[in-house]
Amino acid sequence: MAKITMREAISQALMEEMDRDPAVFIMGEEVGVWGGTYAVTKGFYDKYGAMRVKDTPIAENAIIGGAIGAAMVGQRPVAELMTINFGFSAMDYIVNQAPKLHYMFGGQFTLPLVIRAVGGGGRQLGATHSQTPDAVFAHFPGLKVISPGTPEDAKGLLKSAIRSNDPVLFIEHATMYQVRGEVPEGEYTIPIGKSKVQRAGKDLTIVTYCKGLELSMKAADELSKQGIEVEVVDLRTLRPLDMEPVIESFKKTNRAVVVEEGWKSYGVGSEIVSRIYEEAFDYVDAPIIRVAQKEVPLPYNRTLEQAALPQVADITAAVKEVLK
Amino acid sequence: MKKEQQLDLYRQMVLIRRLEERGAELYQQGKIGGFMHLYIGQEAVSTGLIAAREPRDRVITAYRDHGVALNCGISANEVMAELLGKATGMSKGKGGSMHMADTSKNMWGGHAIVGGHLPIASGFAIGDQYAGNDNVTICMFGEGATNIGYFHEALNIAKTWNLRVLWVCENNQYGMGTTVERASAVTDIRQKAEGYGMKNGQVDGMDVMKVYDAAKEALEFVRKNSQPYLLEIDTYRFRGHSMGDPERYRKQEEVKKWQENDPIGIFNKQLLDKKIATRKALDEIEARVKEEVAKAVEFAEASPEPALEELYTDIYAD
Ligand SMILES: Cc1ncc(C[n+]2csc(CCOP(=O)(O)OP(=O)(O)O)c2C)c(N)n1
Ligand SMILES: [Mg+2]
Numbered sequence: 001m002a003k004i005t006m007r008e009a010i011s012q013a014l015m016e017e018m019d020r021d022p023a024v025f026i027m028g029e030e031v032g033v034w035g036g037t038y039a040v041t042k043g044f045y046d047k048y049g050a051m052r053v054k055d056t057p058i059a060e061n062a063i064i065g066g067a068i069g070a071a072m073v074g075q076r077p078v079a080e081l082m083t084i085n086f087g088f089s090a091m092d093y094i095v096n097q098a099p100k101l102h103y104m105f106g107g108q109f110t111l112p113l114v115i116r117a118v119g120g121g122g123r124q125l126g127a128t129h130s131q132t133p134d135a136v137f138a139h140f141p142g143l144k145v146i147s148p149g150t151p152e153d154a155k156g157l158l159k160s161a162i163r164s165n166d167p168v169l170f171i172e173h174a175t176m177y178q179v180r181g182e183v184p185e186g187e188y189t190i191p192i193g194k195s196k197v198q199r200a201g202k203d204l205t206i207v208t209y210c211k212g213l214e215l216s217m218k219a220a221d222e223l224s225k226q227g228i229e230v231e232v233v234d235l236r237t238l239r240p241l242d243m244e245p246v247i248e249s250f251k252k253t254n255r256a257v258v259v260e261e262g263w264k265s266y267g268v269g270s271e272i273v274s275r276i277y278e279e280a281f282d283y284v285d286a287p288i289i290r291v292a293q294k295e296v297p298l299p300y301n302r303t304l305e306q307a308a309l310p311q312v313a314d315i316t317a318a319v320k321e322v323l324k
Numbered sequence: 325m326k327k328e329q330q331l332d333l334y335r336q337m338v339l340i341r342r343l344e345e346r347g348a349e350l351y352q353q354g355k356i357g358g359f360m361h362l363y364i365g366q367e368a369v370s371t372g373l374i375a376a377r378e379p380r381d382r383v384i385t386a387y388r389d390h391g392v393a394l395n396c397g398i399s400a401n402e403v404m405a406e407l408l409g410k411a412t413g414m415s416k417g418k419g420g421s422m423h424m425a426d427t428s429k430n431m432w433g434g435h436a437i438v439g440g441h442l443p444i445a446s447g448f449a450i451g452d453q454y455a456g457n458d459n460v461t462i463c464m465f466g467e468g469a470t471n472i473g474y475f476h477e478a479l480n481i482a483k484t485w486n487l488r489v490l491w492v493c494e495n496n497q498y499g500m501g502t503t504v505e506r507a508s509a510v511t512d513i514r515q516k517a518e519g520y521g522m523k524n525g526q527v528d529g530m531d532v533m534k535v536y537d538a539a540k541e542a543l544e545f546v547r548k549n550s551q552p553y554l555l556e557i558d559t560y561r562f563r564g565h566s567m568g569d570p571e572r573y574r575k576q577e578e579v580k581k582w583q584e585n586d587p588i589g590i591f592n593k594q595l596l597d598k599k600i601a602t603r604k605a606l607d608e609i610e611a612r613v614k615e616e617v618a619k620a621v622e623f624a625e626a627s628p629e630p631a632l633e634e635l636y637t638d639i640y641a642d
Contacts, residue, residue: 057468058468125420125436126436129422295639297639299630301410304630
């Protein structure tokens with residue numbers, strides 16, 4: 001096992017898939033000459049050239065719409081949204097076209113396209129640039145939505161996403177590119193739509209993903225020192241959602257906290273909690289609590305922004321509340 | 325233009341430059357966060373442009389907005405306080421560098437979604453047309469923003485509905501690291517107005533008086549004829565796209581060449597050559613600006629952080 005950063009993991013996945021399949025190409029703003037705003041595609045332009053690493057104009061509709069078209073005629077584009085917030089400028093393509101076309105035309109063609117998008121708050125970028133709107137996108141059948149929390153998962157899942165014949169939204173977190181983790185040597189993929197227990201425990205189940213995983217693992221360490229052993233289940237893919245490991249864990253612990261960075265209302269947590277009540281009601285020993293972002297647009301001021309974002313302390317407090 | 329006004333324009337340009345230089349230092353020290361886009365090199369554009377407006381004319385721009393804010397009469401104190409995220413900033417520290425506005429001064433903001441404010445500018449003009457006044461909306465944006473759909477929708481509706489908008493494209497040659505040639509089908513951005521049958525012009529953005537004259541003429545056209553106008557102003561940013569830009573996409577020689585055309589240097593020379601000001605007078609302006617900036621930093625640092633309750637204010641108006 002090698003220890004690499006999230007940035008390296010994503011970069012490796014892209015490079016391996018580009019080397020493996022000539023149909024794979026990248027298009028997005030500043031992915032080429034600049035090397036990617038988060039330096040994920042650094043060196044790609046020199047290695048693959050302008051035809052396979054396309055610096056686009058600032059034109060999100062042309063990027064996502066263009067990727068859809070290229071995918072329909074047999075290529076495998078990886079389109080990049082500099083941030084997921086700019087996806088709102090191309091919302092029609094992401095939620096109203098890509099997820100519908102295969103179905104609506106009776107499966108005549110496929111859309112093997114990946115949209116990589118950087119999401120998340122915590123960088124003082126203000127209300128329009130800091131969102132974690134994953135739940136919005138996960139609402140739409142026909143779109144696959146992945147949001148990994150470890151380098152291993154990021155690499156394996158991105159490779160699967162590129163090989164998938166369906167449109168996939170792959171959401172990365174702006175503050176997690178330096179996160180380090182072990183990655184298997186050599187070629188591997190991780191299946192889309194499989195949740196995973198990232199930490200075993202017996203007292204309570206934390207269900208989370210992406211940034212929430214980073215926070216939850218820290219919370220689990222702290223709780224462990226206090227004699228509380230939580231099990232952490234990482235969703236990894238939001239749609240299609242795999243509830244099996246969640247339900248299995250819950251049947252064991254009978255208690256849960258759901259952690260996400262996005263807003264609580266109509267969020268990922270809302271979905272998870274409903275599903276637990278629907279599928280394991282007889283096992284519920286205590287109300288399930290959601291830890292999420294305060295219901296405000298994120299402010300620029302650092303103290304205020306941090307106060308709005310979920311913190312490790314919010315998770316430990318929620319766990320203790322549920323265990324009370 | 326009267327001597328006093330010319331000197332005031334010079335003061336504004338120097339103020340933008342010095343305030344941003346201090347801002348860059350404060351950013352390096354971690355006192356300013358987020359994205360901060362400097363206007364250094366482009367000072368003549370908004371200075372000349374906004375000097376040409378009537379106070380009733382509205383201004384709206386993108387995230388590169390410190391200069392525009394100062395030109396519109398927002399104080400250095402408030403700009404600095406907003407950069408530091410303080411309660412005394414014009415957006416109470418909730419907006420930051422990219423979101424400076426003071427609607428009492430007809431500065432309707434810094435907007436951070438590229439091109440997103442253009443249809444809003446059309447909307448200002450729709451509102452003013454509906455109210456029956458002859459206000460002009462001045463909408464500033466980069467050349468990179470002319471490649472996104474928003475631009476085209478906004479221009480089309482402005483022409484079709486006879487809206488009083490002065491579209492001002494600040495062509496600084498790059499959208500982040502992408503040159504105009506690599507991103508735009510035509511490199512003379514003004515040509516894009518032709519497709520909408522819109523009157524247009526182009527001016528050297530390193531010469532503040534030329535910008536002023538072109539803007540005066542364009543504003544008069546818009547107001548008189550109730551027609552939009554696209555003015556392309558050619559300029560160059562001396563610094564990176566935003567703080568921390570490694571600038572791998574351009575050569576330092578290119579930057580140096582443009583820096584020889586420093587808009588402040590050019591204006592300084594003009595003022596001396598035309599004997600509008602003595603060197604001593606210009607030095608005095610420089611000294612006064614330095615003091616103003618120092619005071620602004622002091623003010624901002626001494627200002628309180630927004631209260632935690634501010635998190636929940638201004639979400640809804642009702
Ligand atoms: C819709 C959208 N896409 C992408 C971005 C990221 N972005 C911010 S500024 C910028 C470049 C804009 O270039 P230009 O319009 O020429 O303005 P300049 O920065 O040169 O002043 C990009 C791509 C954004 N803010 N909004
Ligand atoms: Mg530009």
